[in-house]
Amino acid sequence: MSRKLHTGAGAALLGCAIFSLAAHAAPNYTVTDLGTLGGDAITRTPGSLAHAISPSGEVVGMSVLGDAVGGTRAFRWMNGSMMMLMGMMTDMHAAAYDMNASRTIVGVSFELGDQFPKAVRWMNGGMTMSVLGDFEPRAINDAGVIVGHRHLAIGAAANEGVIYDAGVITPIGSLGGTSSAARDINTNGDIVGHASVAGDLHQHAFFLSAGASTPSDLGTLGGAQSEALAVNDARQVVGMAWTATGAHHAFLAQVNPDGSVQSMQDLGTLAPNAASYAYAINNSGEIVGTSDSRAVLWENGAPIDLHTLALDAGNWEFYGATSISDAGEIVGYGRRDGRWRAFLLRPSACMADIDGSGVVDLPDLNAMLLAFGMMGGPADIDGDGTVTIADLNVLLFEFGSVCN
Secondary structure: OOOOEEOOHHHHHOOOOOOOOOOOOOOOEEEEEOOOEEOOOOOOOOOEEEEEEOOOOOEEEEEEEOOOOOOEEEEEEOOOOOOEEOOOOOOOEEEEEEEOOOOOEEEEEEOOOOOOOEEEEEEHHHOEEEEEEOOEEEEEOOOOOEEEEEEOOEOEOOEEEEEEEOOEEEEOOOEEEEEEEEEEEOOOOOEEEEEEEOOOOOEEEEEEOOOOOOOEEEEOEEEEEEEEEEEOOOOEEEEEEEEOOOOEEEEEEEEOOOOOEEEEEEEEOOOOOOOEEEEEEOOOOOEEEEEOOEEEEEEOOEEEEHHHOEEOOOOEEEEEEEEEOOOOOEEEEEEEOOEEEEEEEEEOOOOOOOOOOOEOOHHHHHHHHHHOOOEOOOOOOOOOOEOOHHHHHHHHHHOOOEEO
């Protein structure tokens, strides 16, 4: 994650100051409400929900329309713009799930009562649209390869993981059972998801190496089940797995090119006896998800409540973080003043810009002094759990900085 700042008077005064940021756990964030396509009722769930953020910082997801019927549509959001409606489908409902570097978007379109959704691909950032077939896409890589699952006939397995490439749909192999689903694909073409094991009583996370015909079983955290939800280019896989006690915990697995597991780590939870799910990982190894009904960022294997890092987030409840870009921008879903909304969290370029104004100045110093000695929050710059003199040193060093 890159940061750029212009040092000002504080840096000049404290040019010889020495402090360590080694313990810094995460940046502060500014929060953006992505809005809706018109639906804004407090009881509507969701008013909008962000599913993914692209390498260019564009966000895709779904939102309720402001009509009497309450239809949902796929949306695309660009920096500084309003949420934009995508596609010309006649169906009442649609959702966008992922977007690649070429601004190709994949998602679904359907009517209530349809047996199966239709896979949809939007090109050129949503300007043109085509229907790909009867399957549910979940991810697309920069080569345009799409992965997801299709629903099989009644009496057979519930789902079958598939790969869509150049108009051809190819089933993904099994782990001995009859059901599977693909959830993500990286730049290399490695695919992750979950599949049932022999007997179909449980499912395990799988990793399918690029070009391989058979997926590898990633195992669990000692329990019966697991599912892989995302993979980065370094073959780091995240998802959820059962522990030996049956608890649902987020995990991080490092996978070798042949699909064998090098290591598998329990990422823990925010609170005892809570569940956790890791939904996404970027190429820097930053992980986001949810725990105890709160959006979470994992850094160095420890979960952090994103609400404690977000600037001016007093009227927000962040429930889940669904995607994180390589620039560290995070999207997800939550409630603002009781209304369900998609959100975007951007890292603040200056660590000490506590109020998110873009300048490290007196209001930031006042906020630091008010929080001094307290636990956590945006003023805990070094991430050690308490606002101390070490945090004040960072603020004084950055004082006067204009953050870009």
